[in-house]
Amino acid sequence: WRYGQTMRTRYPAVQVDEASLYHMHNRIFTSAGSAAGIDLMIEIVRQDYGPDAANSVARRIVMPAHRNGGQAQFLERPVAIRPNSEIGPVLDRVREDIKQPWSIALMAKQAAMSRRTFERRFIEATGQGPGDWLAAERVEAAKDLLIRTQQPMDDIAAAVGFGSAHALRHHFRARVALSPTEYRREFGEK
Incomplete structure (x- = not known):
């Protein structure tokens, strides 16, 4: 503008x-x-x-699949500073199995690092903390399911690793500024 x-x-x-x-x-x-x-x-x-x-x-074209036109200008997924770092395989593993109850300790173990070293290197590689990254990845996976399916919120929450529909709604609204239901209504297949 x-x-x-x-x-x-x-x-x-x-x-x-x-x-x-x-x-x-x-x-x-x-x-x-x-x-x-x-x-x-x-x-x-x-x-x-x-x-x-x-x-x-x-x-x-290597872009996020969707950024809501009404949202402010920011990157949904910060660009990795070192995309080929030792953190990369962990990111891939988590994305492949997003529904698992990933914790920072478990991700650090996957990377064969102490939790503290893992958190430091994760921030260096991605520009954000592992907890924030994981929640954002889960929200992105939920957005895809909301657009493509009519699954109930509890099923979507389980499929993307949130423990409950309440947790899904909390993280979704914080990142997208819409509830999952509003997002589905606005962007889902008609």
Whole structure:
């Protein structure tokens, strides 16, 4: 929204919300900038061709599959500083088996490190702590299930490793600013 003020001056009837990534209104689409334009493009693909096509496009261009247009501009998944570090195999293992009751101690054991060393190296590699990363990964997995299935919240919570639907709702709302039900209603397959 670098030109938000100019837009307001030229088009006073237009409401500019500079706190969001993109807006879609009828056939008029606007975005906060170049990267947000890519998010908008992925959303258009999702609406026109479904979540599988959007996820495929996102993977091809190495983007998160979906960032809600109403959210602030930030990276959902911070970019790893050292993606090929000794932490990488642990990240892969957790993602492959997200429903397991992963703890920081168990992840450290998988990496053959003390908990303290693991936490330090994890932050160096990912830019965030292992607990925050794990919750974010579980939320991402839940988003996919919410879009593609009609499973009950308890089943989704179990499938992604949250102990209960309550825990799923808590972490989901904290990261997405919507409840899982609201997210499904807004972005799920119709």
